[in-house]
Amino acid sequence: MQLGYLIDMDGVIYRENHLIPGAAEFVTALLAAGTPFLFLTNNSAPTPEDLAVRLKHLGISGVSARHFYTSALNTADFLSETDPACTVFAIGDGGLLTALNQRGIASDALRPSYVVVGEGTPSMERLTKAHECIERGARLLATNPDNWCPVAADKTRPGAGATAAFLEASSGRRAYYLGKPNGYMFHRACRKLVEQAHGRPEHYVMIGDTMETDIRGAIEAGIHGYLVLSGSTQLESVGDYVYQPTRVLQSVADLTPEILTGKPSDRLDSPVFADGKFPRGKAGSRHQTDVLALYKPRPRPAMTK
Template identity: 45%
Template sequence: MSEKRPVMTWLTDMDGVLVREEDAIPGAAEFLRRLTESGCKFLVLTNNSIYTPRDLRARLAESGLDVPEENIWTSALATAQFLSDQRPRGSAYVVGEAGMTTALHEVGYVLTRSRPDYVVLGETRTYSFEAITTAIQLIVNGARFIATNPDSTGPSPAGPLPATGSVAALITRATGVEPYFVGKPNPLMMRNALNRIDAHSETTVMIGDRMDTDVVSGMEAGLRTVLVLTGSTTRDQVERFPYRPTRVVDSVADLVDDIVPPPPTESE
C-alpha cells in the first residue's frame, strides 16, 4: 500500500474478519489494540441489523474484543440515516428487531402501520407471516420498499438461515416492487461510514471476508480493499470474480504491522 497516500482510516467487516460465531479470530484483538494505540480512525461495519451498537459492543467484549459503541456502524444505522436524509422525520413500518427500530427512533421516525412512508425490512430471527403480510399490503397501497441488505442467508451452528434478501424476494414476488438495499454491497454504506468519521476514500482501507459485498462495495466507494481468508471466501474463489481486492491476506493478524499513526495535521 506504500505506493499510495498513507492509510489513515480503517473500515472492517465484523463476522468472518474479527469474530467467527462467538469466538474472536486469532489476531483480531491485537489488530484492534494497534488501531486504538495508533490513533487511527476506524469503524467496524456489519450488515446485521438485528442488534444496536451497544448490543454488538457487548457481544464483541464477550469474545475478548474491545470496540466502543461509536466505532460500530450497522446497516440499520445506515438505513436510518438514508431515510432521514431522503424524508426527514417520516414514518415507517418495520419488519425487524431492536437494531432497526432503535435507529429509526433516534432519527425522529414514527413507527406505524397506518399509511407509512416506507416499509423497512431488516433482519430478524423470528420472521412473522402476519408482519410480512402487512408489509405486502402496505407496499401494494403505496409505501416505498427499503431493505437493510441483500444477504440471502445468515450463518448459524445448525446451518444457513434465511436472511433479509430471501424475505425481500418473497415480498417482491407478491408485490412486483423491488426494494432499495442500503447495506453492503451498496457503496452508500461505505460513504456514510466515511462521513461519520470525517475520513477520505483515498486514505481508507476496507477489510472484509466476502468478495460480493465487502470488496465490491469498498472498491466502488474508491477505497483500497483487503480480503481476509478467515470467513466465507477461499483464495481459489477470488479468481472467479471480475474484480480483485488490493490485497489478499490470511487474516487481520497480517495487517497489524501496516497500522501506523496518521501524520500530523497542519494545525498540529
C-alpha cells in the same frame, strides 16, 4: 500516511462465538496507534451497544458504540436525509427499531411511506401486513441484500434479502437495498471516519471476507478493498470475479505490524500477489448475496385460480 479502516465483523474479527486468531491484537494496535476505524456490518439486528458488549465478552476491550456502523443505522440515516417526514412499517429486530426511533422516524401500520425490512423472524401475519402496505403505495426498502446470515457452524437463517425477496415476489414491487455493497453505506461510513479522526485520512480501506459485498462495495465506492481468507471466501474462488481486491491477507493479524510501525504497505495500488492473478474455482459456490438479482426485474406472476 494515515489510513482509515472500515472493518467487517463476522469472518474477520470472529466466527460464531470465537475470536479469529490475532484479531484482538489487531484491534488493540488500532486503538494504541490512534488509527481511525469503524466496524461495518450488514446485520441490522444488534445495536452498536450490543456489538461493543459482544466484543468485550469475546476478549476485545476499549471499543465503544461509536466504533460501529450497522445497516440499521445506515437505513435510518438514508431515510432521515432523503425523506425526513416519512413514516415506516418495519420488519426486524431491536437494532432496526432503535435506529429508526433515534432518528425520529415514526411508525405507521396502515399507510406508511416505506416498508423497511431488516433481520428478524417475521410472522406470516406481519408479512401480510407489509404486503398490504406495499399494495397501498408504500415503497419497499431493505437494510441489506444478504439472503442468509450465519448462526453456527454449517447453520444459517434467512436474512433481510430473503424477506425482501418474499415481498417483492408477492407484490411485484422492487426493493431498494441499502447496506453493503451500496455506495451510500460506504460514503456515510467514510464521513464518520472523518469525524472520528478530526481530519480526512489519506486512504480508506475496507477489510472484509466477502467478495460480493465487502470488496465489490469498496471498489464501487472508490476505496481500497482488503480480502481476508479467515471467513467465507476461499482463495480459489477469487479469480472468478471481474473485480479484484487490493490485497489478499490470511487474516487481520497480517496488518498488525504495519499499524504498530505506522508504515502501511506500499502495495495499496496493486494486488498482494505479484502477478495479480488468482486461481479460478469451481462454479456453484453458495453466495450470501445474489448481487446480480439486485439489477434483474422481477415481474409479478399472473394470478391463477
